[in-house]
Amino acid sequence: MTLARLKHIQYVKNVDDATSRQSFEYWLSEHLRLNGMYWGVMALVGLKSLDTLPKPQVIEYVLSCYDAKSGGFGAYPQHDGHILSTLSGLQILLIYDSLHTIDDKRAQITKFIKDLQLPDGSFQGDSYGEVDTRFVYNAVSSLSILGQLTEDVVERASQFLVRCENFDGSYGMEPGAESHAAQVFTVVGALAIMDKLHLVKHDKLATWLSERQVKEGGFNGRPEKLPDSCYSWWVLSPLTILGHQNWVDLARLGDFILGCQDEEIGGFSDRKDNQTDIYHTCFAIMGLSLADHELYDLEAIDPVYCMPYSATQKIQKWPYAGRE
Ligand SMILES: [Zn+2]
Known part of the structure; x- marks a missing residue:
């Protein structure tokens, strides 16, 4: 089976509304959720077709989601800032080489993120929210993109992540929570950004991860689940x-x-013959790229940041030289 490349590009341009088949331009005017936009952008990056989106409108839309009151990006314009949409906003700007458009907001965005860290090292999603290892990744990745990681954040965040480790070497969303593959990415990605990978039980964790492959060839997120x-x-x-x-x-x-993949209208679903959506389209293409980007003629993706290397090579990597 081959990759239905052109269908997938068209699918992302028409986003995933199977009933109305709206265009990306329409979605921009109708308030596309910021992390939904990131999934679409990354699907196109993977397909080496980012130029199919109108860059000025994408940047303008991202900036319109900035919430000056909180200092972070909201999911839509006029929404309160949240750590999930803040990372999506920063990722899109970096991918489009447009971080300079927020030069006047960097201090406020940094403060917004750092103020979400709790004394135990975990992060809330916003000033009301729950705690989740996902938010630690979002905060650490965002601060890294901004070049604003600091020793206090790194030490406390990495200690919190260590406390989320389970007997099987894997990780849950908080201390004592069940191991789950999506949390493993956020923990290992955050530790990699913070130069703390020595805290991971490498072989035990890699064994648990490799046991996620089931007879169909795909991966599940937890034991006994479907791929x-x-x-x-x-x-x-x-x-x-x-x-x-x-x-x-x-x-x-x-x-x-x-x-x-849906070979007729493009896009990917969670499993064969299910309804496609933009989220699974993004991460299916990301997975294919990691598996063998040359074989499938896809852009090479940085496994730590989930962005192309062309973007992540511009990030100043921790530990910063000459820090105190
Ligand atoms: Zn899924």
């Missing part, structure tokens, strides 16, 4: 960061992912 195309990314990215991507059968994974 799902998005776990291609959540499982393979930490395995790649740990240097153990060859502990799974990448060819069979690729076949499973291709089996999840």
